[in-house]
Amino acid sequence: MRSTPLHPVARLPEEWSTSLASRGERAFTAKQVFHWIHRRGVLDPAAMTNLPARLREHLAAEGLGEVLTPERVHRSEDGTRKLLLRLRDGATIETVLLPSVSGPGSQAQLDADAGDDDEDDDAADAGAAPRVRVTQCISTQVGCAMGCGFCASGVAGLKRHLGAEEIAGQVLLGRAMLEEGEELRNVVYMGMGEPLHNYEATARSLRLLTHPEGINLSTRRVTVSTSGLVPEIARLGADFGGQIALAISLHAADDETRSALMPINRKYPLDELLAALRAYPLPRRRRITIEYTLVAGQNDDPAEARRLAKLLRGLPVKINLIPMNPIEASSLGPPGHERVAAFQEVLTQAGYSCFVRRRRGDDVSAACGQLVLLGATPKVRRALG
Structure with missing residues (x-):
């Protein structure tokens, strides 16, 4: 069982349908929200201009935004x-x-x-x-x-x-x-x-x-x-x-x-x-x-x-x-x-x-194997013995 709520950006369309239907939103709204996030790359609810104001406020309250x-x-x-x-x-x-x-x-x-x-x-x-x-x-x-x-x-x-x-x-x-x-x-x-x-x-x-x-x-x-x-x-x-x-x-x-x-x-x-x-x-x-x-x-x-x-x-x-x-x-x-x-x-x-x-x-330092955690210090010895 999920211990924490699913982040809005991580929701699939069918999950948006379930979530929004419980709020009385119309069926096509779920696709609109998913489109804004994953097709248009917009994560600011205020910019989702074709959604009702009440829904935009709800999305903001749920934590939708830049991750x-x-x-x-x-x-x-x-x-x-x-x-x-x-x-x-x-x-x-x-x-x-x-x-x-x-x-x-x-x-x-x-x-x-x-x-x-x-x-x-x-x-x-x-x-x-x-x-x-x-x-x-x-x-x-x-x-x-x-x-x-x-x-x-x-x-x-x-x-x-x-x-x-x-x-x-x-x-x-x-x-x-x-x-x-x-x-x-x-x-x-x-x-x-x-x-x-x-x-x-x-x-x-x-x-x-x-x-x-x-x-x-x-x-x-x-x-x-x-x-x-x-x-x-x-x-x-x-x-x-x-x-x-x-x-x-x-x-x-x-x-x-x-x-x-x-x-x-x-x-x-x-x-x-x-x-x-x-x-x-x-x-x-x-x-x-x-x-x-x-x-x-x-x-x-x-x-x-x-x-x-x-x-x-x-x-x-x-x-x-x-x-x-x-x-x-x-x-x-x-x-x-x-x-x-x-x-x-x-x-x-x-x-x-x-x-x-x-x-x-x-x-x-962007080549294969070179991506590193900022400020990291070695946890183990890296050379082979």
């Missing part, structure tokens, strides 16, 4: 923007906008990161004028409990879960901050926190963001990344029929190495994780994204690439190699370019679609 405030925008030389957001309780999170101009090859990496296997849109766009497509990377927790050795988000541990309104609110805000000629194309749950550790809020935010009466994001353009919470992977597949793109932070092909890099592997080792991936109900022509952070001296040997190729055999996957982005709280770092290329070559020769993720926004 997060942009405090700082860090702009990278490559166009990436990292937004520092302040929540109502004073906590901070970060979200990242990653723009890329469409055209042959230019969008391929962002689409690969976002689980986009559909070719129809690219074919349809072939004769259109170039446009700037934006992928937004969003957070699901203040901090993180997973403690991965190559990631800054868990430096101070988990402070709290985000509500669905705070997760979806990042996209509402990010969409409002798009620049001329930009469009929001993909949303990736790859920011601060482990999305499946905060399952209920993550699932509700997915329903909000993909609802046809709201932003109406295609499910193939929304990717949830997880460090490998096996029961919740099964739950996500069942709840959404496999329509939500899945990305797995794998980072090693044997349990010993993976447990050293990712403590969650001690609870859900590779054989259990791989079984969950085989059971995930993928639609036709869709693949699971395997994220593999290359850490110098830990998991970057060509022999490890051969083990990875064997481990993933038979699974519909594509592989994103991510040379580790340096973080202040760890002495670990990326391998050299030749080492990365050799690792990729092994996987390509084994028949896998394998990309090396281009570093984006690292000059403003």
Whole structure:
């Protein structure tokens, strides 16, 4: 049973219908309210001009309003923007906008990161004028409990879960901050926190963001990344029929190495994780994204690439190699370019679609693994011993 009332921004249309019907409002009013919030991005009841004054007063009394405030925008030389957001309780999170101009090859990496296997849109766009497509990377927790050795988000541990309104609110805000000629194309749950550790809020935010009466994001353009919470992977597949793109932070092909890099592997080792991936109900022509952070001296040997190729055999996957982005709280770092290329070559020769993720926004600490809790101090030692 829910212990606290559902925030207005987190309500689905059917919940608005129930809530407003009890106040004697007409049936279509529920859709109007949801449109204002999730299609138009308006959270101030006073600005909802086609609603009765009494209803606007009621919405304000219920707490409808901004759930997060942009405090700082860090702009990278490559166009990436990292937004520092302040929540109502004073906590901070970060979200990242990653723009890329469409055209042959230019969008391929962002689409690969976002689980986009559909070719129809690219074919349809072939004769259109170039446009700037934006992928937004969003957070699901203040901090993180997973403690991965190559990631800054868990430096101070988990402070709290985000509500669905705070997760979806990042996209509402990010969409409002798009620049001329930009469009929001993909949303990736790859920011601060482990999305499946905060399952209920993550699932509700997915329903909000993909609802046809709201932003109406295609499910193939929304990717949830997880460090490998096996029961919740099964739950996500069942709840959404496999329509939500899945990305797995794998980072090693044997349990010993993976447990050293990712403590969650001690609870859900590779054989259990791989079984969950085989059971995930993928639609036709869709693949699971395997994220593999290359850490110098830990998991970057060509022999490890051969083990990875064997481990993933038979699974519909594509592989994103991510040379580790340096973080202040760890002495670990990326391998050299030749080492990365050799690792990729092994996987390509084994028949896998394998990309090396281009570093984006690292000059403003917006790259993969660099989002951090403002003012955080290390809770655990980050280097491997």
